[in-house]
Amino acid sequence: MNVLVATDGSKFGTWGLNWVAKLPFVVPPKVTALHVVDIASLRAPFLSQPVMAGMERYIQEEAQRMDARSAKALKEAKLQLATLKLKGAVRKEQGAIAQTILKRAPKRDGLLVVGSQGLDALDRFMLGSVSTNLIHHATCPVLVVKDAAVPLRRITLATDGSAASAKALAFVVKNFQPDTSTGKGGHVPIHVTVIHAMPFIKYPELKTAGRHLVEQNVRKLVKAGFTAEAVYQLGKPAEEIMKVASKHQADLIVMGAKGLGAIARFLLGSVSTRVVQHSSCSVLVVR
Known part of the structure; x- marks a missing residue:
């Protein structure tokens, strides 16, 4: 089974990979840990041009912070895959969070794993937006992780x-x-x-x-x-x-x-x- 785990560096992304390792799959899954960076979300379309110009320094600083955190998240995800002995790879993409995850999600026979919350509102990796969007629009089953992984009993x-x-x-x-x-x-x-x-x-x-x-x-x-x-x-x-x-x-x-x-x-x-x-x-x- 192909499994896509959406990860953002928060504990929920870490829990997602742990859940995949703990689930009693009949056939070991092939896992892709996907990290999506939405730089465009920093430039809010509803703000006027003068306001945007005044915020450009903040936007650049925030973009650098997101890139640094992205590199850290990717490194941690690679290490976690190896530690859990999960077969798969780590992938980074840019774009709108939910749409990019849906684009890369497995088809009907796969599984999509997403955390119920993420790091902060800027990443928009939150239950009210991303997770709900995914359970409504993904063509494959979606596991929404709410807690730390345990053996499934x-x-x-x-x-x-x-x-x-x-x-x-x-x-x-x-x-x-x-x-x-x-x-x-x-x-x-x-x-x-x-x-x-x-x-x-x-x-x-x-x-x-x-x-x-x-x-x-x-x-x-x-x-x-x-x-x-x-x-x-x-x-x-x-x-x-x-x-x-x-x-x-x-x-x-x-x-x-x-x-x-x-x-x-x-x-x-x-x-x-x-x-x-x-x-x-x-x-x-x-x-």
């Missing part, structure tokens, strides 16, 4: 019967080994909590269909070697997903990018965006 998988949530399940089964090392020479199965959240509605047939869906997903996971359990929740989907993840101490939330539609009102873009923005653990959004 507990996953919360959100499902609603849509094509996107089916792909989320397939991603886990196809790409992750079903067990993880204990660090003492042994292995324990990764536990997956499958959640189906429904808004407060009066259609019992939908609740029944939801239960059948979750049970089917649990069977597929168990067959693949994972341990799994079913959880059914009534309430606002995003909030219920995060509650279950917190209760079960999930290391990772996995969910689809889109849901069935207005009636199901489940894994729509607004729900996945809300989970990415407010979850305390890292989130993998699959499309």
Whole structure:
């Protein structure tokens, strides 16, 4: 699998590479650590020419600072790849952050890893802009890193019967080994909590269909070697997903990018965006 990790020299970029090393991939990934420098963002288009002229010294100083920090980030990323024994390379590009990352992101069979926050507003490597842009527009799954990497032992998988949530399940089964090392020479199965959240509605047939869906997903996971359990929740989907993840101490939330539609009102873009923005653990959004 081709994996692109967006890095800016902050702890979130460092965590991104650590996550790739910790994830139990069936096949070791080929990793590209991408560092993007957006010098043009220093020259705000809404400022008048006289104002820009007065700021030129500041802009030049800031550009030099960004270049110096870029060199440091690239050096650290190369060292980190070697230390983690990840196969891959480090790459630097200039341009608008989100657009450049999207341009270099893997296609549908790859993975894009991005930190939820970056160094500062000047780099615009922030959750409200770059990460949200990527989960909306990337053609491949996107892992938004919220915390330091740990061995993957507990996953919360959100499902609603849509094509996107089916792909989320397939991603886990196809790409992750079903067990993880204990660090003492042994292995324990990764536990997956499958959640189906429904808004407060009066259609019992939908609740029944939801239960059948979750049970089917649990069977597929168990067959693949994972341990799994079913959880059914009534309430606002995003909030219920995060509650279950917190209760079960999930290391990772996995969910689809889109849901069935207005009636199901489940894994729509607004729900996945809300989970990415407010979850305390890292989130993998699959499309």
